[in-house]
Amino acid sequence: MPVISGKGIGRRKPLFEDFSIPAPPSASGDGGLTLRDLVEFVVREEVKAFQQRQVDRRFIRALTAREIDAAAEKGKVDSGGSDVEPQAVDAEAAVGTALQAFEDGLYLIAIDDRQEPNLDAQVFIRPDSRITFIRLTLLAGG
Numbered sequence: 048m049p050v051i052s053g054k055g056i057g058r059r060k061p062l063f064e065d066f067s068i069p070a071p072p073s074a075s076g077d078g079g080l081t082l083r084d085l086v087e088f089v090v091r092e093e094v095k096a097f098q099q100r101q102v103d104r105r106f107i108r109a110l111t112a113r114e115i116d117a118a119a120e121k122g123k124v125d126s127g128g129s130d131v132e133p134q135a136v137d138a139e140a141a142v143g144t145a146l147q148a149f150e151d152g153l154y155l156i157a158i159d160d161r162q163e164p165n166l167d168a169q170v171f172i173r174p175d176s177r178i179t180f181i182r183l184t185l186l187a188g189g
Contacts, residue, residue, distance in 0.1 A: 049176040051089060056184050068092045070172060082156065083146065083166040089178070090145045094138045101133040155181040 048069055053062030071080055071088040110118070110126050118124040146166065148154060155162055157179040158170050172178070 048174060049172055049178055051178050051180070053180045053182065055182045062180075062182060066096075070174060079169045079171050081166065082163050082168055082170050085158075085170060085172065085178070086145055086149065086156070086166070087142045090142045091138055094136050094141055097136060098133070105133075152183065154183060157181065 048067040050065050050067050052065045055062050068089060069092075071085060104125070107126055110124070115124055149156070149166060155164070157163070158172065159176050160179075163170055
């Protein structure tokens with residue numbers, strides 16, 4: 048499964064932990080699809096994952112000592128049981144925002160260490176591909 052990673056210019060730490068997604072359905076066969084389709088697929092998969100995490104947080108679960116230690120290291124131990132209403136997410140709006148941000152130059156995308164600057168270009172995804180989203184930092188006073 049392709050791996051998604053996030054980096055920020057001038058940051059040593061990644062923007063988020065790497066995660067995997069299933070291969071996009073239109074990538075079957077020769078593995079080609081447009082970068083626009085890939086961004087849309089990744090955003091929709093993340094919206095689904097976010098919604099599932101909200102559902103999972105509603106249930107109380109027992110934590111192992113290792114999970115408690117790892118969570119404490121990150122600064123928050125949470126065993127679930129949240130009564131907070133799930134946040135509604137509009138997948139269409141999220142896709143639109145992601146595509147607009149790319150067109151506005153707020154982030155770049157590299158597939159297997161090769162940058163692709165055109166949303167309509169065909170890209171090829173393999174099961175072991177790494178898709179890196181690189182957030183650009185705007186300079187003040189320039």
